[in-house]
Amino acid sequence: MSLTLAVPSKGRLEELTRDWFAQxxxxxxxxxxxxxxxGAIEGLPDFTVRFYPASEIARELIRGTIDLGVTGRDLIHETSEAGPASVTFARNLEFGGADVVVAVPDAWIDVTHMHDLADVASDFRSRHGRWLRIATKYITITRQHFARAGIAEYRIVESLGATEAAPASGVADIVVDITSTGSTLAANGLRVLEDGVMLKSEANLIVSKTADWSPDRKAILDDLLARL
Structure with missing residues (x-):
C-alpha cells in the first residue's frame, strides 16, 4: 500500500529537496x-523514500515504477516525447531554475532568430559539404523544437559534458545547452538566439500518471499534497 517518493540522491539537489520538505x-x-x-518521511509510514539520480527519477516516473518524485522539468521532456503527458507537475519547488537554449557563435552576426538559423541550415551543406552540427545532450528536446521551427537539415553531435566548448574545438557549429545565467556560454563566444529559449526548467514535485492509483493510494497522495 505504501507510496514511493524518489528524491535526488546527492549534492545540492538532495539538500534543497530535503530543505523544501522540512520547511x-x-x-x-x-x-x-x-x-x-x-529512506523515509518521519510520521508518514505510508511512504517509502528512494534516493536516485535525477535522470533516473524522470525515467521511472514516466514508466510508473515510482509514484512521485523530485526532478527537473527538462529531464521529463528529454527522457521521452511522451514524458509530459505521463506525469503531473504537482508542485514547483522554486529552485534549480535554468533554461534549455539554442546558442550560436558571436561571429554569426546575421543569425539572431530561429528563422535565420533555418536559412543557415538550408545553405550549410552546399557551402561546407556537410550538415549543420548541433552539440547537445538534449536530443529529444532539440529534435522537437527544430521540427516546430521547420529545420531538418542538421546533425546532432551528442555531448556528455562541456557542450559550450564544442564550437571552439571544431566539434560542432552551434549548441543546445542548459544555462541559468548564460555566462558560461558568453565566456565561450556564444550567445542565445532572441527566440532561442526552448524550455524553462525548475525542480518540481512530479506525480506519475502511469503508476497504480487505486482509490486508497490516491487518498494517501492527496493527503500528502494537501500538506504541501
Missing part, C-alpha cells in the same frame, strides 16, 4: 547515510 513540516530521513538508497 513544510516533513523530515526526510536517510538512516543508512549517503551510501543508502532507502
Amino acid at each position: 513544510r513540516g516533513l523530515t526526510i530521513t536517510r538512516p543508512g547515510g549517503a551510501r543508502s538508497y532507502l
